[in-house]
Structures are given as C-alpha cells and as structure tokens.
Amino acid sequence: MKVVTTIAEYKDARRQLQGSVGFVPTMGYLHEGHLTLARRARKENDFLVASIFVNPAQFGPKEDFATYPRDPDRDLRLLEEEGTDLVFMPVPEEVYPAGYSTWVDVEKVTERLEGAVRPGHFRGVATVVCKLFNIVEPTRAYFGQKDAQQVVVVSKMVVDLNMNLEIVIVPTVREPDGLAMSSRNVYLNPQERQSALVLWKSLERAGELWLGGERRADAIRSAMVAMIEKEQSADIEYISIARPDTLEEMEEVRNPALVSLAVRFGKTRLIDNTILGT
Secondary structure, three states, X not given: OEEEOOHHHHHHHHOOOOOXXXXXXXXXOOOHHHHHHHHHHHHHOOEEEEEEOOOXXXXXXXXXXXXXXXXXXXXXXXXXXXXXXXXXXXXXXXXXXXXXXXXXXXXXXXXXXHXXXXXXXXXXXXXXXXXXXXXXXXOEEEEEOOOHHHHHHXXXXXXXXXXXXXXXXXXXXXXXXXXXXXXXXXXXXXXXXXXXXXXXXXXXXXXXXXXXXXXXXXXXXXXXXXXXXXXXOEEEEEEEEEOOOOOOEOOEOOOXXXXXXXXXXXXXXXXXXXXXXX
C-alpha cells in the first residue's frame, strides 16, 4: 500500500494504476462502515483507493472540526488489511491553497434537513468531493446510505456536471444493537450510548406503521417523536419523511419514502435514516 500526501505524488502514483479504480473517500477514524465500503470497492474494481481528509470546509464555526476524532496510524493499518492500493492523505493547505476561492453549490436538495441546520455544510461537501473526484479519477466511488442527504447531493452533482464515474450506495452498517456506525459515536457516554438506540427503534416503528397501512406522514412522525422524547437526553432537531430524490416533504407517504432524523444526545449530534417501501 502506497500513502501519498500531495496531489503531485498522487497523480504520479495514479498513472501506474491501469484498470478500474474504486474510491472510498473518508474523514478517517475508520469503523466497520468504512471498511464495508472498502471491501465492496476492492471486490468490484482492479484497484482500491481511499482518502483520509478531515475537510474543514464542511464544518461550521461552532462544530467539532478541531476535536473530530483522528487516528491515522490505525486507519492506515486497517486500510492495508483490506488490500488498499493507494491512500491519499493531504493536509488542508494542499486541498485549499492560499487564495482558494472556487466552490461547488448544489441547489435545492441542500436547502433542507442537514442543509437547513448546518449552513454551508454541503457547499463544503460538494466542493471537496468534486476536487477529490478530479484528483483521484475513480471509476466508481462508494458512499454509505447513513449519510442519506450527502448521497443525494453527490449523486446530483455527478449527473449535473457530467462526471465520468459511477456512484455506488452501500447500506448502512449497524452495531449489533442497531445503532448506526459513526465516528462520532465515540463522543457518547454510556447513558447516551444506550439512549441513542432509540434512533433505530423509532425508524423501525415508522416501518411497522407503514407496513400496517399508515400513510399519514404526521401520524408516523408523531409516533417517532413520542418514542424519542421518552429518552431524557434526546433533543430532536428534525424528523423528515420525504421523497428520496428531491427531499421534498410528503404529507401522504408514497412509495418509496426516506425517513431521516437528527437528534442530539448531550453534546453529540447523530443522524440516521431508513427507506420505506423498498
């Protein structure tokens, strides 16, 4: 496995990869969710490339960029165990050099949900992903369904800008008790970790209501709120029942529907989702 830290080094190494390239972009602090993406990419391509870059452009001024968990030595060891051929691990100044002033804005689908509560977040996501695609030149790029809105935004950008790659969406990887794997789970204290199980339980409840014939979005949302509010440490930011492609809210739940939510447990903000009718 080769590790490079500059764009010039990466481009030199990329020229040696004659065949299909599967790309897994990460912010590091890898867990089984990331490794599942890597295994899928390894299986479906001649070469596996990963990036480790905590992107400052997608963090707001009061968010956790400085304290975001990092363990690059462990990350590299795990990637090597998965058969990764090449890792791009730049510093922020390499990606955003002095005088940098070009940004990618994907409209409409970024105005809701995460975009509404984290202004500028998706401008940072779209910009860095666009830059990474240009640098890495992948055949396919792999993203987890847990970050559902990110998947929508990136997929829209690829189509709108006629990018020459395939986006592969991989199902959310969960802990045995149902909690979606996330690098931020490490922030949870034991009581918060237990309380956070209500995320998946509430999504399962939405699925049960759907299968039982309930089609009123307000009724499904109210049932989810009632479950979550039983956890004293839980603070709901949003619960959405929306079209998976446009993220427009539904009143009458049609097939399919993306049910997504963001909830704080103490200082830790977690997201999760499920799709009804698939």
